[in-house]
Amino acid sequence: MFNRPLDSAYTYLFDGSAEEAEGRRVIATLGRQKLTGxxxxxxxxxxxxxKSDITLKQIERIVDPQPVFDSELIGMARWMAKSYICSLGEALSAMIPGGKRDKELAPALPGEDEGLRQEPISLSDEQEHAVQQILSAPRGQYYLYGITGSGKTEVFLQAAEATLKEGRGIIYLVPEISLTHQVVQVIRSRFGEQSAVLHSSLTQSQRIAQWRRILSGEARLVIGARSAIFAPLPDIGLIILDEEHESSYKSGTTPRYHARQLALYRGGVHGARVVMGSATPSVEAWHHMNKGTLRRLDLTRRLSGGAVPEIRVVNVKGSDSSLGSELREGIRATLKEGKQVILFLNRRGFGYFYHCRSCGADFSCTRCSVSLTFHKSKQKLVCHHCGYQRPVPQVCPECGSLELGYSGFGTEKVAQDVEELVPSARVLRLDTDSTRKKGVLEKGIADFRQGKIDILLGTQMVAKGLNFPGVSLVGIILADSSLHLPDFRSYEKTFSLITQVAGRAGRYSPDGRVILQTLNPAHHIIRQAAGMDLEGFYRRELDSRRELGFPPFSRIIRILVRGREPGRVWxxxxxxHSGVQETMEGLNLDSWEILGPSESPIPRLNNNYRVHMLILSSRLGPLQQMLPRLLSSMKKDYSLYTEVDVDPQSML
Incomplete structure (x- = not known):
């Protein structure tokens, strides 16, 4: 099989024995190309x-001295190909270590999660009960639902320790590399050479080395981000999915798999325990907890002396400043007490909408249908989707006016406002723009934890997973930035983000405060997040999705067509659309609906026009069988690219 959208397996000649080739990568010629198969x-x-008249080609060479996959992984690849509508070769390519990245393993980030210790610690009654329930049977599906700071990680680790004593293996998934680094050091300390790390920042040779340690049985606990679910452990007893709600568990390229579904699949194959955890479960997970499909285990209190912080909602409608008066006073008071501040805004740059104040003309990307963001430090207008840049114009090209300026604000503008408010404060901004250089993120977090920084300002990278004892105040600069995105998950993402960011305050002391600035103080998502009303949020969100027929009451397949010529795309x-409609009507199924085709919410991206459609159904099986046949039977237009995304996490 090759990493190509090809359904067929290819036959080649090989002079050696089956034991020398099976389960290995090889170099072979396909057409005029030499590819890894x-x-x-x-x-x-x-x-x-x-056919008898075909002359078979020879395999040119074998890449691996030992197998890198076995029959179980081939079986999982076949399941992925069927479930996510891709080829077997594409599925195998996603599983086997490889790629072109060549970065050194980044150092561990400081900031231990939830009171992590190098040695096991005494558990609270709630933690002890959770561990006992997880270990009460050799297999099962559990959800550890606990507020931030309630000790979920220690439950995971002690369940892992018990599983190792049973002689079984563990896969421990975390959503992002920054979280991986925080836990890796503790796992290495506790489990020594029994542990292995898999993530995308390893070089190809490092990944292969770790892969071989797992295959040989030397490493029986594997920790890593999304792709670690493919670790070739022979006898899996426990799969942990930490921060289950995170969208980074979903692959953005073919095959567009979700690690949560693969965890449940592998858990079923191995008869293993699957344990998920979060302070803000996905709506789908909450629904399955209510149904009893996932067994819910609760952790209700913080263990380090902290309390759930008070959240103040502040209306900033009509304000010109990024910092409202209450937040300004809160920052001053917190610094005077010798405590630290985290400020969060999920929007980088200085101003996100640059325009002419005379005629209203705005400046959009020439390759994407989005406005350019003003970056003051660069004196550039930048597209955050394709990277296009242009100098800041001095004259309006439409009317010749000199009255040009920006609206809105990003992290760069907030940093300027903070420095003007408290000139003596040590301020650090962490976002994609400020952390491009290697080591900047790690050093910044270390400095903040050690008290060398007073105010940490940033995007999502400062919002989740990090634990700082000195933080007393968290300021959410604008809680509305994701509230009105054209995506049925926008409310869920906004609620989760506010709750997670608020969880950074007061983890070690009862005086934590959160000031939540918003343009919509009466919006039910803002009110529910501020009141920590998770039960109310999930109840209302599930009622809405039930009425609309959206997940978890259906499954979705999104088909997106993109290309340079809009007529051909449409x-x-x-x-x-016609093929799907005709085929599905022929199957005589009641529970399905097709929406579209319509412009994607971002109609043009990097000079590609984008049109999409959504297929909703309570049963995906017929669709997963029908779509590959339909798409392969259609006359190809090689100027276009078609993406098929099963259970999409984003509609943009």
Whole structure:
């Protein structure tokens, strides 16, 4: 099999034995290209379906001295190919270590999560009960639902320790590399050479080395981000999915798999325990807890002396400043007490909308249908989607006016406002723009934890997973930034983000405060997040989705067609729509609906026009069988690209 959207396996000649080739990567010629292929089967005779007049090519060389996948991983790849509508070769490529990245393993980030210790610690009654329930049977599906700072990680680690004593393996998934680094050091200390790390910042040779340690049985606990779910452990007893709600568990490229679904699949194959955890479960997970499909285990109190912080909602409608009066006073008072502040805004740059104040003309990306963001430090207008940049104009090209300026604000503007408010404060901004250089993020977090920084300002990278004892005040600069995105998950994402950011305050002391600035103080999401009303949020959100027929009451397949010529994109999308409609009506299924085709919320991206459609159904099986046949039967237009995304996490 090759990493190509090709359904067929290819037959090649090999002079050696099956033991030398099966389960290995090889170099072989396909057409005029030399490609890496995956040997899934060896036979002394050619397959009966092979035509007699075909001359077989030789495998050029074997890449791996030992196998890198076995029959179980091939079985999982077949399941992925069927579930996510891709080829077996594409599925195997996602599983096997490889890629072109060549970065050194980044150092561990400071900031231990939830009171992590190098040695096991005494558990609270709630933690002890959770561990006992997880270990009460050799298999099962559990959800550890606990507020931030309630000790979820220690429960995971002690369950892992018990599983190792049973002689079984563990896969420990975390959503992002920054979180991985925080836990890795503790796991290495506790489990020594029994542990292995898999993530995308390892070089290819480092990944292969870790892969071989796992295959050989030397490493029986694997920790890593999304792709660690493919670790070739022979006998898995426990799979942990920390921060289950995070969208980074969903792959953004083919195959567009979700690690949560693969965890449940592998758990079923191995008869393992699958344990998920979060302070803000996904709406789907909450629904399954209510149904009893996931067994809910609660952690209700913080263990380090902290209390759930008070959240103050402040209306900043009509304000010109990024810092309202209450937040300004809060920052001054917190610094006077010798405590630290975290300020969060999920928007980088200085101003996100640059325009002419005379005629209203704005400045959009020439390649994408989005406005350019003003970056004052660079004196550039930048597209945050494709990277296009242009100098800041001095004259309006439409009316010749000199009255040009920006609206809105990003982290760069907030940093300027903070420095003007408290000139003596040590302020650090952490976002994609400020952390491009290697080591900046790690050093910044270390400095903040050690008290060398007074105010930490940033985007999502400062919002979750990090634990700082000195933080007393968290300021959410604008809670509305994701509230009105054209995505049915926008309320869920906003609620989760506010709750997670608020959880950074007062984790070690009862005086934590959160000031939540908003343009919509009466919005139910803002009120529910401020009141920590998780039960109310999930109840209302589930009622809304039930009425609309959205997940978890259906499954979605999103089909997106993109290309340089809008006419051809629309024509091909309409052909797919007609094919789906005709085929599904022929199957006589009641529980399905197709929405679109319509412009994607971002209609043009990097000079590609984008049209999408959504297929909703309570049963995906018929769709997963029908779509590959339909798409392969259609006359190809090689100027277009078609993306098929099962259970999409974003509609943009």
């Amino acid at each position: 995956y040997v899934i089967e060896c036979s002394p005779e050619p397959p009966p379906s092979l 024509e091909y999308a309409r052909r797919i």
